[in-house]
Amino acid sequence: MALVTYKDLCIDAVDAGALGTFWAAALGLEPHRHDDGGAHLTGPTSEHTIWVNQVPEPKTAKHRMHLDVNTGSVEELERLGATVLDADSFRWTLMADPEGGEFCAFVRDGEISRRLYEIGVDTGDSPRHALRIATWWADVLGAQAVDSGRGFASVADIAGAPFDSLVFAPVPEPKTVKNRVHLDVRTTDLDAVVDAGAVVLRAQDNEIRWSVMADPDGNEFCAFLT
Numbered sequence: 001m002a003l004v005t006y007k008d009l010c011i012d013a014v015d016a017g018a019l020g021t022f023w024a025a026a027l028g029l030e031p032h033r034h035d036d037g038g039a040h041l042t043g044p045t046s047e048h049t050i051w052v053n054q055v056p057e058p059k060t061a062k063h064r065m066h067l068d069v070n071t072g073s074v075e076e077l078e079r080l081g082a083t084v085l086d087a088d089s090f091r092w093t094l095m096a097d098p099e100g101g102e103f104c105a106f107v108r109d110g111e112i113s114r115r116l117y118e119i120g121v122d123t124g125d126s127p128r129h130a131l132r133i134a135t136w137w138a139d140v141l142g143a144q145a146v147d148s149g150r151g152f153a154s155v156a157d158i159a160g161a162p163f164d165s166l167v168f169a170p171v172p173e174p175k176t177v178k179n180r181v182h183l184d185v186r187t188t189d190l191d192a193v194v195d196a197g198a199v200v201l202r203a204q205d206n207e208i209r210w211s212v213m214a215d216p217d218g219n220e221f222c223a224f225l226t
Contacts, residue, residue, distance in 0.1 A: 001142060002140070002141055002142025002143075002159070003139075003140045003141075003142075003187060003189065003192050003193050003196060004140050004141060004185035004186060004187045004193060004223065005141070005142075005159060005160060005185060005186045005187075006047055006141065006158050006159065006160050006161045006183065006185060007046075007047065007183075007184040007185050007186050007224060008046070008047060008048075008049040008050065008051065008183075008184045009049070009050045009051070009119075009181070009182075009183060009184070010050070010051045010052075010053055010181070010182050010183075010184060010222070011023065011050060011051070011052050011053070011101070011180065011181050012052075012053050012055040012178075012180040012181075013052050013053065013054060013055065013099055013180075014054075014055065014056070014057075014058050014099060015054075015099070016034075016037055016038045016039045016052040016053060016054040017033045017037065017039050017052075018098060019039075019052055019097065019098060019099055019101075020033065020039030020040070020041060020050075020052040021039075022080055022081050022082070022097055022098050023041060023050060023052065023067075023097070024041045025080050026069060026071075026077060026080055026082070026097075026115065027041070027043075027050070027069070027115040027116055028043070028115045029041035029042060029043045029048060029050065030042045030043070036054065037054040038051070038052060038053055038054045039051075039052040040052065043162065045160070045162065047160045047161060047162050048162045051184075055180075058099075059099055059100045059101060059180060060177060061176055061177050062102060062122075062173075063101050063102045063103075063179070063180060063181060064121065064122040064171075064175055064179050064219065065119065065120070065121045065122075065179050065180075065181040065182065065219060066101070066102050066103050066104065066119070066120045066121075066181060067103045067104075067116060067118075067119060067120075067181070068092070068103065068104045068106060068116075068117040068118040068119070068120055068163075068167070069103055069104065069105050069106065069115060069116065069117060070106050070108050070112045070114060070115055070116075070117045071105050071106065071107055071108065071112070071115070072107070072108065072112060073107060074087070074093050074095070074105055074107060077095060077105055081097070081098040082095045082096065082097055082098070082103075082105075083095060083096045085102065090104075092104045092105060092106045093105045093107070101180060101181070104120065114162070114163070114164075116162055116163045117163060117164060118154075118163055118164050118165050118166070118167050119163055119165075119166050119167070119181075119183075120167045120169065121133075121166060121167065121168050121169070121217075121219065122168075122169060122170075122171040122173075122175075123168045123169065123170060123171070123217055124170060124217070125170050125171065125172050126170055127147075127151045127152070127153070127170060129170060130151070130152050130153045130168040130169060130170050131145065131147050131153040131168075133153075133168050133215065133216060133217050134146070134153035134154060134155050134166070134168045135153075136196070136197060136215065136216055137155045137166055137168075137215065138155045139196065140193060140196055140198075141155065141158050141159070141185075142159065143155050143156060143157050143158045143159070144156045144157045146165075151169070151170060152167060152168060152169040152170070153167075153168050154166060154167045154168065155168075175217070175218050175219070178220060179219055179220050182219070182220045182221050182222065183221045183222075184210070184221065184222045184223075184224065185221060185222070185223055185224070186223070186224050186225075186226045187223050187224070187225060187226065188225070188226055190211060190223060190225060193213070193223060194213075197215070197216045198213045198214065198215055198216075198223075199213060199214045200212070200213055201213060201214055201220065204225065209224070210222045210223060210224045210225075211223045211225075
């Protein structure tokens with residue numbers, strides 16, 4: 001049984017309006033700027049929503065959580081303000097958004113019905129660890145953990161998610177700073193999520209209507225009680 005359901009996605013930005021405009025165009029979403037400098041993007045369902053949160057700190061480390069994007073061409077994304085970081089090492093193109101946030105571009109032929117392909121997440125330095133954290137997320141989301149057999153693992157069949165899967169890939173470097181991309185989820189039982197292995201970093205209070213949490217790998221996410 002699922003302990004949480006997918007709600008939406010959040011991206012930190014120094015200039016939320018500008019970064020929101022980029023990601024709205026890249027993902028085919030509608031941008032909405034806020035008076036406080038923040039922004040959010042909307043699409044055909046509430047789960048397509050992406051909150052672009054204004055933060056004072058600039059990016060200082062490689063994104064441990066990043067977006068994988070379907071696109072008609074790399075040049076299309078460059079025209080929007082993205083930069084190519086590596087066009088040769090993988091079967092996708094590693095790119096950076098206007099604030100330097102890494103993402104992966106997958107060039108597709110024909111009509112693209114879904115721009116957001118996957119959410120990629122760096123994890124501990126072994127395939128076993130990748131499968132373990134993928135299994136944790138699959139269990140709390142009531143989804144399916146999939147061992148690729150190629151060193152990474154994924155979470156598929158996430159109810160309501162506007163992307164195909166969460167993909168966990170081993171990396172040698174540890175997490176050092178707060179993730180600039182994170183998930184929001186809904187839950188009816190926060191204690192059950194904690195019992196499953198999550199940690200409360202900041203409980204819901206008079207200032208925020210959600211609880212800031214971390215998964216067993218330390219990846220931040222926000223849980224909204226329903």
